[in-house]
Amino acid sequence: MNVRAIGRVTRACFAALAIFAVAGCASLSQDQADRAESIAVNDPFEPANRAVFALNEVIDTILLRPIAIAYRELVPGPAKTAVFNFVRNLSLPLTIVNDVLQGEWDRADTATRRFVVNSVAGIGGLFDIATDIGLPHHKEDFGQTFATLEVVPGPYLVLPILGPSSTRHTFGRVLDFLLDPVSFASASAPFEAKMAVRGLTIVDQRYQLLGPLDEVKRTSLDYYAALRSAYRQRRDYEIRNKDQKPTDAGASRPPVQ
Amino acid sequence: MLRRFIFLLIIAWCGQILPTLASAGPAYDVINVLASKSTPVLNSRDLSKTARAQQLQAIMQGFVDRDQMAVSMMGRYWRRADASQKAELPILLEAYLLDAYVSRLDSVNGSLSFAIQGERTLGNRTLVDTEVVRPNAPNILVAWQIEEFEGRSVITDIIIEGVSLVVSQRADFSSIIRQQGGLDGLITILRQKLQSK
Numbered sequence: 001m002n003v004r005a006i007g008r009v010t011r012a013c014f015a016a017l018a019i020f021a022v023a024g025c026a027s028l029s030q031d032q033a034d035r036a037e038s039i040a041v042n043d044p045f046e047p048a049n050r051a052v053f054a055l056n057e058v059i060d061t062i063l064l065r066p067i068a069i070a071y072r073e074l075v076p077g078p079a080k081t082a083v084f085n086f087v088r089n090l091s092l093p094l095t096i097v098n099d100v101l102q103g104e105w106d107r108a109d110t111a112t113r114r115f116v117v118n119s120v121a122g123i124g125g126l127f128d129i130a131t132d133i134g135l136p137h138h139k140e141d142f143g144q145t146f147a148t149l150e151v152v153p154g155p156y157l158v159l160p161i162l163g164p165s166s167t168r169h170t171f172g173r174v175l176d177f178l179l180d181p182v183s184f185a186s187a188s189a190p191f192e193a194k195m196a197v198r199g200l201t202i203v204d205q206r207y208q209l210l211g212p213l214d215e216v217k218r219t220s221l222d223y224y225a226a227l228r229s230a231y232r233q234r235r236d237y238e239i240r241n242k243d244q245k246p247t248d249a250g251a252s253r254p255p256v257q
Numbered sequence: 258m259l260r261r262f263i264f265l266l267i268i269a270w271c272g273q274i275l276p277t278l279a280s281a282g283p284a285y286d287v288i289n290v291l292a293s294k295s296t297p298v299l300n301s302r303d304l305s306k307t308a309r310a311q312q313l314q315a316i317m318q319g320f321v322d323r324d325q326m327a328v329s330m331m332g333r334y335w336r337r338a339d340a341s342q343k344a345e346l347p348i349l350l351e352a353y354l355l356d357a358y359v360s361r362l363d364s365v366n367g368s369l370s371f372a373i374q375g376e377r378t379l380g381n382r383t384l385v386d387t388e389v390v391r392p393n394a395p396n397i398l399v400a401w402q403i404e405e406f407e408g409r410s411v412i413t414d415i416i417i418e419g420v421s422l423v424v425s426q427r428a429d430f431s432s433i434i435r436q437q438g439g440l441d442g443l444i445t446i447l448r449q450k451l452q453s454k
Binding site: 034037041216220221222224225226228229230233234236237238240242244245246247248249 | 329333379380382384386398400402413414416418419420421423424425427428429430431432433435436443446450
């Protein structure tokens with residue numbers, strides 16, 4: 001696909017999003033408080049999102065979750081830890097690129113040293129030596145870089161298979177895919193090896209989410225809304241580089257009576 | 258919030274409390290006292306699961322204000338509630354949120370530890386930062402939000418890796434209220450949930 005074609009597709013995507021957003025705004029309630037809540041929720045495509053969410057649930061129920069459970073039950077703990085370390089290590093080159101783009105030199109330095117230590121001493125990233133010597137893991141992506149450039153997150157989206165996202169996060173994901181240094185470095189690697197790594201990544205990520213997702217599902221009345229809220233909060237937390245912030249809950253709320 | 262709150266108590270009990278804070282303030286004391294009170298109950302093998310649940314509920318009431326919790330979770334909808342809804346919602350929410358934790362009492366093994374890392378005061382709120390250490394898994398950062406309310410320190414929110422329990426529950430309940438067309442819809446669903454147990 002040439003640059004002109006990419007430009008056409010991008011413009012078409014933005015136009016489609018704009019039409020959906022206008023349609024969403026048109027359906028906002030006349031009640032001022034309801035309207036404010038709808039804007040805060042920022043989910044103008046909710047009916048479509050819920051449909052994709054339901055489809056994802058089916059795929060997850062019949063395929064991804066059973067695989068993750070089998071992985072949990074059948075694979076020994078040390079092997080799962082090695083896979084987790086390996087997958088995390090592969091994410092570091094992209095993190096380093098985004099640390100640099102964000103001007104986070106110290107974090108770029110930490111990520112670089114972490115990548116070198118774990119790739120060499122940790123045998124290709126299978127062992128996490130770096131954490132023990134004071135080089136903690138962190139993750140950055142293009143969506144987070146857009147956020148530091150004050151690009152607004154845009155409406156909430158549920159992507160097929162990938163799940164919760166926003167327009168900013170979605171475009172960030174496209175760049176993550178296109179510009180990941182690991183993809184360039186492994187361009188000549190056998191197709192089977194690349195697919196094996198991608199498969200391991202998916203299985204590990206779903207395994208890591210078994211507990212949190214089960215907990216959200218178990219403790220919510222509307223799983224979709226609860227997951228939307230959790231995704232947004234978690235994403236903001238990652239953008240803030242894991243700085244826990246106080247919330248508006250508590251004594252500052254109006255009195256009971 | 259309540260059942261997640263109690264789940265974290267269970268985590269605190271299952272592991273060891275590892276105070277790493279040099280200077281302890283009132284908020285730190287709240288978390289420490291909470292852990293010391295809940296430990297014997299959670300640790301007891303003489304009490305039935307239901308008895309432990311009841312005792313934990315009593316302990317928890319000293320650290321969480323039920324009415325205030327309901328106000329926080331209902332958000333703007335609280336102002337629309339009439340007197341009977343304001344009387345019933347805190348009770349229903351507490352019962353609903355308590356319900357799930359009983360099943361969790363026997364499901365957490367003793368391999369976790371819980372370390373208090375420090376406290377930060379931000380405006381009228383204090384966050385006590387803690388870390389749940391799990392074997393063969395990344396640690397979990399948990400912040401306990403504590404505020405002075407009517408002369409006592411109460412836990413008003415628990416923020417797990419950036420995800421607030423109150424904000425999450427509020428989003429969940431708000432969605433149901435919107436779908437059902439009002440607070441009565443939420444109350445009906447909560448009643449049905451509790452009756453089906």
